[in-house]
Structure formats: structure tokens, C-alpha cells
Amino acid sequence: MSKSEQLQQTRFGQLVNTYGLPRLIITGFLIFLFIMAPITGSDLATQITNVINRFSWNAVLVLAMVPMIHSGCGLNFGIPLGVLSGLLGGTLAIEMGFTGPMSFVMAIVVSTPFAILFGGGYGALLNRIKGGEMMVATYVGFSSVSFMCIMWLMIPYKNPSIVMAYTGVGLRSMFALDSFYANVLSKLFEIDLNPWGINLVIPTGSLLFFALLAFLMWAFLHTKTGTAMTAVGSNPTFAKASGINVDRIRLLSVILSTWLGAIGIIVYQQGFGFVQLYTAPQNMTMPAVAAVLIGGASVNKASISNVIIGTLLFQGLVTMTPTVITALIHTDVSEVIRIIVSNGMVVYALTRKTEGLK
Amino acid sequence: MSSNKNTPLGQRNLESMHNYATPLGRRILELVRNYAVPIMFIIICAVCIPLSGFSTSYLLNEIITRMGRNIFLILSLLIPIMSGMGLNFGMTLGAMAGQIALIFVTDWQIWGIPGVVLAMILSVPLSALLGLMCGKLMNMAKGREMILGYMMNYFVGGLYQLVVLYFMASIIPIKHASIRLPRGFGIRTTVNLTNMRQCLDNELAIFYNGVKIPVLNFIIIAVLCLFIVWFRRTKLGQDMRAVGQDMDVAQAAGINVDRTRIISIIISTVFAGFGQIIYLQNIGNFPTYTAHSQIGMFCIAALLVGGASVEKASIGNVFLGVILFHTMFIVAPKAGVAITGDAMIGEYFRVFVSYGVITMALIMYEIKKRRARSQGGELLALAQKEGGAAS
Numbered sequence: 001m002s003k004s005e006q007l008q009q010t011r012f013g014q015l016v017n018t019y020g021l022p023r024l025i026i027t028g029f030l031i032f033l034f035i036m037a038p039i040t041g042s043d044l045a046t047q048i049t050n051v052i053n054r055f056s057w058n059a060v061l062v063l064a065m066v067p068m069i070h071s072g073c074g075l076n077f078g079i080p081l082g083v084l085s086g087l088l089g090g091t092l093a094i095e096m097g098f099t100g101p102m103s104f105v106m107a108i109v110v111s112t113p114f115a116i117l118f119g120g121g122y123g124a125l126l127n128r129i130k131g132g133e134m135m136v137a138t139y140v141g142f143s144s145v146s147f148m149c150i151m152w153l154m155i156p157y158k159n160p161s162i163v164m165a166y167t168g169v170g171l172r173s174m175f176a177l178d179s180f181y182a183n184v185l186s187k188l189f190e191i192d193l194n195p196w197g198i199n200l201v202i203p204t205g206s207l208l209f210f211a212l213l214a215f216l217m218w219a220f221l222h223t224k225t226g227t228a229m230t231a232v233g234s235n236p237t238f239a240k241a242s243g244i245n246v247d248r249i250r251l252l253s254v255i256l257s258t259w260l261g262a263i264g265i266i267v268y269q270q271g272f273g274f275v276q277l278y279t280a281p282q283n284m285t286m287p288a289v290a291a292v293l294i295g296g297a298s299v300n301k302a303s304i305s306n307v308i309i310g311t312l313l314f315q316g317l318v319t320m321t322p323t324v325i326t327a328l329i330h331t332d333v334s335e336v337i338r339i340i341v342s343n344g345m346v347v348y349a350l351t352r353k354t355e356g357l358k
Numbered sequence: 359m360s361s362n363k364n365t366p367l368g369q370r371n372l373e374s375m376h377n378y379a380t381p382l383g384r385r386i387l388e389l390v391r392n393y394a395v396p397i398m399f400i401i402i403c404a405v406c407i408p409l410s411g412f413s414t415s416y417l418l419n420e421i422i423t424r425m426g427r428n429i430f431l432i433l434s435l436l437i438p439i440m441s442g443m444g445l446n447f448g449m450t451l452g453a454m455a456g457q458i459a460l461i462f463v464t465d466w467q468i469w470g471i472p473g474v475v476l477a478m479i480l481s482v483p484l485s486a487l488l489g490l491m492c493g494k495l496m497n498m499a500k501g502r503e504m505i506l507g508y509m510m511n512y513f514v515g516g517l518y519q520l521v522v523l524y525f526m527a528s529i530i531p532i533k534h535a536s537i538r539l540p541r542g543f544g545i546r547t548t549v550n551l552t553n554m555r556q557c558l559d560n561e562l563a564i565f566y567n568g569v570k571i572p573v574l575n576f577i578i579i580a581v582l583c584l585f586i587v588w589f590r591r592t593k594l595g596q597d598m599r600a601v602g603q604d605m606d607v608a609q610a611a612g613i614n615v616d617r618t619r620i621i622s623i624i625i626s627t628v629f630a631g632f633g634q635i636i637y638l639q640n641i642g643n644f645p646t647y648t649a650h651s652q653i654g655m656f657c658i659a660a661l662l663v664g665g666a667s668v669e670k671a672s673i674g675n676v677f678l679g680v681i682l683f684h685t686m687f688i689v690a691p692k693a694g695v696a697i698t699g700d701a702m703i704g705e706y707f708r709v710f711v712s713y714g715v716i717t718m719a720l721i722m723y724e725i726k727k728r729r730a731r732s733q734g735g736e737l738l739a740l741a742q743k744e745g746g747a748a749s
Contacts, residue, residue, distance in 0.1 A: 139716050
């Protein structure tokens with residue numbers, strides 16, 4: 001009976017099974033947007049430039065999801081911790097007086113010890129609450145962000161270009177990076193086709209930087225420690241039986257995730273050109289989580305290709321809908337579509353049955 | 359120890375053994391540990407109240423008003439906790455249903471208590487539908503109910519925005535231009551409930567030394583409390599407690615676990631809808647697109663401050679929690695100014711404390727769950743060893 005049913009299954013059904021229905025809908029919608037873009041009068045090259053740009057800002061943050069998913073710690077809703085260490089690194093590098101590309105390097109260097117410290121504490125905590133990571137992670141993120149809100153006001157920063165204008169005490173909620181690390185990566189080896197009349201700009205440096213990190217991550221996952229991480233994620237009991245120190249591997253994955261989160265926000269800032277403080281780090285979580293899930297990752301399985309596909313699809317959706325849909329129906333529904341898609345994706349992923357968890 | 363062999367291996371058994379063995383000093387320590395959060399809050403309030411410099415009657419008035427408007431919402435959290443589904447972060451769904459009902463009632467210009475009652479009736483089918491959806495999804499994600507409920511907030515929040523911002527007045531008829539956006543469809547960012555403002559609070563209100571006591575609100579709350587107490591004793595309530603204790607055992611005993619869980623979420627969502635209507639009629643207007651977003655967080659924080667945990671909460675926790683949490687909320691900004699000279703620090707501090715309390719409660723719950731599991735395993739191993747030695 002079941003065999004004949006399987007035979008009756010259409011090719012479309014098979015595609016849905018392997019590719020996942022939500023992912024199929026989103027891909028279809030994005031293709032539709034790309035087809036509609038020239039018809040509605042928006043320039044396709046500009047749209048592609050926007051999508052690639054947004055991809056280069058966000059990809060590292062999405063990559064930060066991978067180590068924790070691999071080691072079975074679930075979706076990293078605690079990414080604000082990484083973002084906070086990145087913010088500390090960035091602001092301290094500026095405070096120390098670095099400018100230009102040097103400030104970018106120093107931002108990463110300074111944020112590293114914070115990421116190891118925060119990630120270590122966070123990882124030790126997650127090791128004590130196996131099975132309930134995601135909910136705790138969400139609230140660890142929230143409480144650390146609100147704690148740092150107090151800290152941004154209390155830490156005695158002095159640099160006049162980042163502290164509040166009138167009082168001189170506490171950091172501004174947003175400041176420009178023009179004289180610091182804005183566009184240091186994206187302007188590197190930039191390919192600009194504007195002289196030939198095509199509005200296509202490719203931020204090669206940012207893409208290369210992401211490619212480097214993605215390659216390192218891929219290589220790491222194929223080392224002995226990386227394989228152990230995958231084993232811990234897919235079957236912790238088996239991993240323990242084969243002599244892997246489960247807690248240590250999980251701790252390592254959380255530190256790695258946090259550190260990548262720190263680098264991710266610095267790369268995001270260099271593309272965006274501004275630093276956003278106070279409650280802003282909370283807004284970095286959902287796009288990253290949704291992107292990796294749209295890319296085909298599940299709660300305990302993720303690969304580099306998931307990251308790339310997911311970021312392209314999600315950022316494509318975010319950048320294309322405002323222009324194309326607005327031109328089509330003269331109403332801006334892009335924000336609502338973004339909310340429904342990203343959160344719906346997470347809900348969908350949470351309701352899927354997963355093995356190896358528990 | 360051999361007498362232990364035939365008793366069921368459960369948490370209760372462990373605890374009772376524990377209590378007999380511990381001396382008084384350790385038992386006090388245990389008490390302090392169990393009520394760490396309320397004690398901490400009492401200390402915070404004791405420090406902050408004199409610093410804030412508010413008069414007693416002002417403070418009392420504020421706290422009683424806030425009790426009247428918040429307790430109903432917080433009580434809606436109790437039933438899912440009873441059925442072992444943890445803190446119902448999805449209560450926001452009910453709040454959204456309540457808001458949609460209020461928008462319709464405002465458009466039809468039905469004011470005062472009839473308006474409130476009509477809004478409550480209108481909100482029921484919507485909340486029940488959303489609760490059903492939420493419950494079904496939660497059954498698909500057993501063990502991850504809380505994070506799912508939390509994500510449902512945002513997902514359904516998106517749908518709410520779609521309906522209210524784009525469908526209302528374009529597909530769904532809205533008569534009055536005063537609540538429509540100038541562009542012709544969608545609802546304005548603030549819905550004004552001036553003619554409904556505090557209609558429940560003022561009915562039967564008693565003034566005593568400048569403190570206003572909204573008697574009708576408290577009567578409604580008392581009715582809900584009685585309902586919860588009664589509900590716990592019904593067949594369904596007993597089923598829910600059984601499901602909360604152990605789903606597998608409940609299933610084996612012939613309880614339809616999935617159905618029971620869905621019902622408990624539906625009840626919670628419907629009550630949350632009522633609660634939001636009571637809350638908003640007190641405030642007198644609401645920001646259409648953000649009124650629901652923080653409600654879940656504050657209600658859960660207040661419940662936890664009252665000494666509840668993820669698996670255990672009582673009506674007493676709700677009352678204590680509201681008093682302590684809102685006292686902190688009222689005095690923190692002013693006390694922050696007195697201590698640091700910066701109003702924003704007090705503001706951020708109270709947000710930090712509410713998040714921090716939830717974080718601590720979740721961590722403590724997960725650690726306790728793990729410890730209980732490993733203790734259960736140890737006890738089982740011990741029993742097996744003894745059984746082996748006897749034979």
C-alpha cells in the first residue's frame with residue numbers, strides 16, 4: 001500500500017519533501033519579484049546591487065548560527081551577547097583613538113576577549129540547562145542588552161565623536177563611522193560598473209572576507225574537533241560513549257558562535273556605516289535566525305550552503321519587496337511581509353520533528 | 359531502606375525524605391532559596407520607596423489601580439502552568455483578539471459597560487481560534503512550548519498588523535473616519551477609548567483617604583479566582599494536572615493529552631483577551647500596533663516576582679507579584695534619579711530587572727528539571743540494586 005502511494009507521489013511532492021514547502025514558496029516569491037522588477041520600472045541591476053550589499057552586511061551574523069546548531073545547542077537566540085562584545089570592541093577601538101582600516105582590525109582584536117568571556121559564561125550556563133537552551137538564550141540576550149543599556153551610560157567614554165553631544169556623558173544611541181571603519185571592506189577591490197552605464201556595484205572585499213570566514217568554518221567542521229561537534233549535535237549519548245567531552249565541545253561551539261556574532265556586527269556596521277547602541281542589538285537576532293532557517297537548516301542541522309542560500313533569500317526578500325510590491329499595489333506592505341515570513345519560518349522550524357534532541 | 363522498595367519513585371517521595379532529614383537551619387535556607395526572588399524584590403522596594411519620595415497615599419492609589427487592571431491578565435497564565443505547558447508567552451494572542459474587538463466596538467460607538475461587555479463577547483471566537491492554532495502547534499513541539507509561544511507572538515503580531523493596517527476599512531467595513539488613517543484604510547496609530555475610559559473602575563468605586571478602590575474590578579477578579587479554584591477540582595482540571603505531572607502516564611490512564619493541552623491554551627487565551635480589554639478600558643486609549651507587544655513580558659515577570667516558577671503558580675503568587683513588581687516599577691525611575699542623577703538609568707534598570715527575573719526563573723526551572731531527572735535515575739538504580747541484592 002505505502003509503496004504504491006509513494007509511486008503516486010508527484011515530482012512536485014518530492015521536491016516539496018526535499019526542499020521544504022516554506023523555502024519553495026519564498027524562492028518562488030523571490031523569482032516572481034525579480035521578474036516583476038523590470039516590469040514595474042525599477043532597475044534590475046540596482047536591485048541586484050542592493051541584494052548583494054545586504055548579503056555582505058548580514059552573512060557573517062548568519063554564519064554565527066552554525067556552530068551552536070551543529071553542537072545541538074539549538075538556534076542561537078543569544079546572539080545579542082556576541083553583538084554586544086562586537087559593540088564593546090568597536091567603541092573601545094574608537095575610544096583608543098584608532099581611525100580608518102586600523103580601527104576595524106582593532107575592533108575585532110578588542111572584541112575577541114569580550115566574546116571569549118561572555119561566550120564562556122553563556123556556554124557554561126547552557127551546559128547546565130541542556131534541552132531548554134533556546135528560551136533561556138532569548139532571555140539571556142534580552143537581559144544582557146538591557147544591562148548594557150545601563151553600561152553605555154556609565155562607562156566613562158571620552159571621545160567627543162561618540163559621546164552624547166550636550167552632557168558629554170554616555171554614548172549616543174547612533175553614530176556615523178565615516179572617519180572610522182565605514183566601508184573599509186566593501187571599498188576593497190570594489191567592482192563598479194557605473195562607468196559602463198550599469199548601476200551594479202559589487203563589494204568584493206566584504207564578500208571575500210565572508211568567504212574566508214565561511215571557508216575557515218567549513219575547514220574547522222572537518223577537523224577532529226569539528227567532527228566531534230557534529231557528533232555531539234546529532235547524538236550526545238553516542239558522542240559521550242565514544243569518549244568525547246560533550247560539555248567542552250558545546251562550550252567551544254558557544255564561544256565560537258559568540259565570537260562570530262561579534263565579528264558579524266562589526267562587518268554589518270562597516271557596510272551600514274553607523275553604530276547602533278542601546279536596544280538595537282535585540283533587532284539583530286530574528287533576521288539571522290530566520291535567514292539560516294530559510295536556507296534549509298533545522299533546529300539541529302546547518303551547513304555553510306544553508307547560510308549562503310538563506311541570507312540571499314531573506315535579504316532578497318527584504319530589499320526587493322519594498323520597491324516591487326509598492327510599485328505593484330501602491331501600498332508598502334514590506335515590513336509586514338518581513339515580520340510574517342521571518343517569524344513564521346521560526347515557528348515552522350520549531351514544530352518540525354527533530355531527532356537527537358532531548 | 360528496604361521499605362522504600364514498593365513506594366512509587368517520584369519527586370514527592372524524594373522531597374518528603376529530604377524534609378525529615380534536614381535540620382531547621384537548612385530548612386530556613388531552603389525557604390530563602392525558594393522565595394529568593396520575592397525577598398530580593400522586597401529589599402529593592404524597601405530601599406527605593408524612601409529614595410523616591412512618593413507619599414503613601416499616592417503609592418497606595420497607584421498600586422491599587424494597577425492591581426485592578428493587571429491581575430486579570432496575569433491570572434490567565436495560571437491554567438497552562440497547571441497543565442505543564444510552562445509560562446504561556448502566547449497570551450499576547452488573546453490580547454490582540456481583545457484589541458480587534460475593541461476597535462470594532464469603538465467603530466460602532468457602543469460606550470460604557472455595554473461596550474466593554476460586547477468587546478469581551480466579540481473577542482471570544484477570535485481568541486478561541488488563535489488559542490486553538492497555538493495549542494495545535496504546541497502539541498507539535500512538545501518540550502519547546504515556551505519558545506514556540508514566544509515566537510507565535512511575533513508571527514501572529516505580523517498577521518494582526520496585516521489585518522488592522524491593510525484589511526480594515528478596505529475589506530473589513532469600518533464606518534467612522536475618525537479611527538481610519540487619513541489614506542482611507544487601516545486604523546490610526548492610537549485608538550481612543552475616551553467614552554469607555556475607566557467605566558469599570560468608576561462603577562461602585564470607593565474613595566478612602568484619597569485612595570480609589572475600583573470595587574467592580576476586584577469583584578470580577580474574585581469571580582475569576584473562584585472559577586480557577588473550582589476549575590482545578592473539575593474532571594478537566596484534574597486531567598490537566600495529571601498531564602502536567604507526566605504526559606505518558608496521563609496518556610496511559612486514558613486522558614486525551616493533546617486535547618487537554620489545547621483546551622488549557624484556549625482558556626488562557628480567552629482570559630487574556632478579557633484581561634486586555636479590562637486593562638485598556640482603564641488606560642483610556644491604546645497604541646494600535648504596539649499595545650500588545652510588551653504585555654506578555656510584564657505579566658510573566660510579575661507572576662515570577664510573586665514567587666511562582668515555570669511549573670508551579672498559585673493565585674497568591676499573582677497578588678504578591680503584582681504588588682511587588684509594580685511598586686518597583688513606580689519607584690525605580692525616581693529612585694534612579696536620586697541615586698545616579700540620571701533618569702534613564704532607572705528606566706533601563708527596571709527593564710533589566712524584569713528581563714533578569716524571567717531569565718533567572720527559566721534557568722532555575724531547567725536546572726531543577728535536570729536534577730530531578732538525574733535523581734530519579736539514581737533512585738531507580740538504587741532500587742534495582744536493592745532488588746538484585748534481595749533476590
